[in-house]
């Protein structure tokens with residue numbers, strides 16, 4: 001796809017959806033199930049393509065007429081009369097260039113009007129003056145950034161979409177990525193957090209909305225209220241008890257907010273590394289993750305833990321995540337779990 005490197009995620013997507021002939025993009029899918037996310041992303045493909053330009057290599061992956069590779073617009077737009085009569089509308093550059101004869105073959109096989117001849121002359125002049133002919137290197141796709149073109153980055157693309165009002169830039173709704181994507185806890189926890197901050201965890205309200213479930217919505221922890229991600233993870237009586245328990249234990253001056261993204265954004269973290277500050281950093285993550293795990297135990301395994309046991313599990317998982325950090329050197333996982341208070345609060 002986009003670039004020449006080939007990480008596993010790209011191989012997976014290519015395998016599942018199949019690639020277009022040029023291999024820059026996947027094919028459009030018409031499958032009804034299991035493809036909705038990718039179909040949603042694909043809606044923006046044409047828009048995305050409009051900001052890409054190509055640096056010519058061997059010309060096997062660039063469309064002569066459609067892609068932007070010489071000048072700043074596609075050749076079919078600049079030379080509509082020639083494009084209208086040529087038989088090479090879907091050709092790549094390499095198919096258009098006769099290497100042995102060193103000439104461009106535009107595929108015009110019939111008599112044409114003067115205006116076409118004049119356009120052909122201008123087109124050939126353009127190709128000649130720019131000295132663009134296929135070479136042996138690979139074609140490269142670049143991202144337009146103002147008047148320049150360079151390597152594609154997600155940041156550049158995001159800013160570009162923001163300036164076109166295609167995505168909204170809303171800093172207050174964003175949790176700083178460092179809070180979510182940390183190496184202290186596993187990636188699956190980060191993904192869960194990311195979904196939780198966007199209110200996209202698959203709680204029952206979401207399942208009912210998608211018609212995947214068709215019975216009364218109730219919270220598995222308190223059985224009283226409806227289950228939404230905010231209720232389950234913040235405002236359920238069990239969740240409130242657990243958040244307050246740790247607030248008191250760590251003397252935190254923090255008020256339980258309305259939303260998960262505010263909870264994480266306002267959580268009192270310190271940039272100074274110490275045992276206590278590392279534990280405080282991991283604490284909201286461990287609370288949210290354990291509430292979610294407990295909910296799933298009750299929903300799918302029909303097993304439940306007491307609130308005291310959930311608090312114990314939160315401490316254990318924090319110990320498990322952190323005991324290899326240098327601050328906890330010479331402290332075993334078992335010591336950390338058993339002597340939590342001594343390990344966290346007392347200096348070594």
Ligand SMILES: [Zn+2]
Nearest residue numbers: 219221222236
């Ligand atoms: Zn509840």
